[in-house]
Each structure stands twice: as structure tokens, then as C-alpha cells.
Amino acid sequence: MRLRNKPWAQDEINKESSIVIAHPEQKKGKWNKVFGNDNPIHIEVGTGKGQFLTKMGQANPDINYIGIEKYTTVIHSAMENVRDANVENVKLLNKDVLNLGDYFEEGEVSLVYINFTDPWPKARHEKRRLTYERFLSLYQTVLKPNGEIHFKTDNQGLFEYSLHSFSKYGLILNNVSLDLHKSDMVGNIMTEYEEKFSSKGMRIYRCEAVYR
Structure with a gap:
């Protein structure tokens, strides 16, 4: 993914400290106080431009x-998406998912979304895939018992790999879809990439994986 440089981006982010949390390690175990309620916490790893979470927050x-x-x-x-939509139940972290355990207490999260992540197709890059076993272990440390992963991708190879990775780790697979937009799923919220790929007639793959 080629990123356009925005040298002013950090200054703009700093002005929105109620949306982008600067020191999430200080909120570990205290996210209910950040949101002002005890509602379930869902996280998205690799949230991209935020369309998915913004619309999920609204819904x-x-x-x-x-x-x-x-x-x-x-x-x-x-x-910008979160701010313009004025959704108060969405926060952002400008951090690396590898440090997830620094930001959340054990059992503080109910669900993890992984949407259209980089497939890292070369075998030598397997450990970078967000459905690789070390990431599955990382998610488990912050998820509640029987916590879930909801995974979507346009990449068939990554989907097949992920199904195997989930199963090998011992997760239970539910609602596996090989063509999401032709399924009977109701209320699907699309990401930017999902809109782009589906408009070209590409299949969207989805599954839910539950820890046990």
C-alpha cells in the first residue's frame, strides 16, 4: 500500500485527543471510564480510513x-471520518497491533475485527499475516472467554490460510461465507476496500472464529 505523505497529519491528530487516544497504555483496564459506560468493547486491527468503524458506531x-x-x-x-460523523462510541489508536497487550487488560475486549488486511502472499512473510498464530495468541490475551474474531477479505489464498490457521489454533468456525454479498447475511457494514472490490464483481470472503 502506497501512502501519500501528510506532514501536517500529526498536528491535526493532536487536536483531536478525544478521538485518537495518545497514551492508550494509561487506559489499560479503564476503557469503561474513557467511554463513560460499561458497554462491550470491539476492536478493529488495521482500521484503515475508518469507514467500517464509523458506520458500526452509528449502527x-x-x-x-x-x-x-x-x-x-x-x-x-x-x-476525520469519526469526527465528521460525530460518533462518541468510536476511539482510535495510532499504534502497532503487536503491542495490543499494552493497551488492554485480559478479558477487556469482546470481539476483534480483521478486515481486508495485507495478505502477505509470500511464504517468508507468513508471520506478518494478522491471522498467523502469534496474532491469534495476542488477541486471545485481551479477549473475554469465548471471544470472537470476525474476518473479511477479498483474497482467496489468505482466506483459505486463515481458515486453516483458526482451526489449527482451536477456534470454532461459524458463518463461513465464500461469497458474502450473495449470502443471506443481514446488516453487513462495508469497508472502503469492500465497496471497491465488490463493485468490480469480486467475491468477498467472511467467517467468524470463536475461542474456546
């Missing part, structure tokens, strides 16, 4: 959403 005001994105120029776009 589900009784759920708290946190998007994690390491690229500053990208999180800036997500911040």
Missing part, C-alpha cells in the same frame, strides 16, 4: 469501538 450505539492503525497518514483519515 450500534450500545457497543464501544476502538480502531488500531499504525500509519499516521491513514489514522488521520479515520479520525
